[in-house]
Amino acid sequence: MPELRTESRSPGYAKVLVGEIPGQLRDLTPQGCKIVTLSPISPSIGTPIELLIIPDPTSQIPSFTAQGELRWIRNDEIHHNYGFQLTGFSSPKEKEHYHRLVAQYSRS
DSSP, X not given: OOOOOOSOOBOOOEEEEETTEEEEEXXXXXXXXXXXXXXXXXXXXXXXXXXXXXXXXXXXXXXXXXXXXXXXXXXXXXXXXXXXXXXXXXXXXXXXXXXHHHHHHHTO
16 A cells, blocks of 8 residues: 655654553654554544543653544554544643654654
């Protein structure tokens, strides 16, 4: 499958809750991220969903919520991989937390 992404991804790490399903936040960009879970989530492509992002404590970034739209799903034998486009934050502070997280991992 050809790569359609126009921006570089940062291989970040944070925990995330998609509803009640725990996962890992990966491949951060200013506009979105990949989430990897061991259990499937129920939304279909195009569905808006709230994400609770829990950064590593060493990042000194507090947990925050973001709204995202599910853009793609790819599964393998063990993992469920989801691509989300971020569509909003509850406050400017939460948006700042996300961009700090992206910036932190873009330096890695």
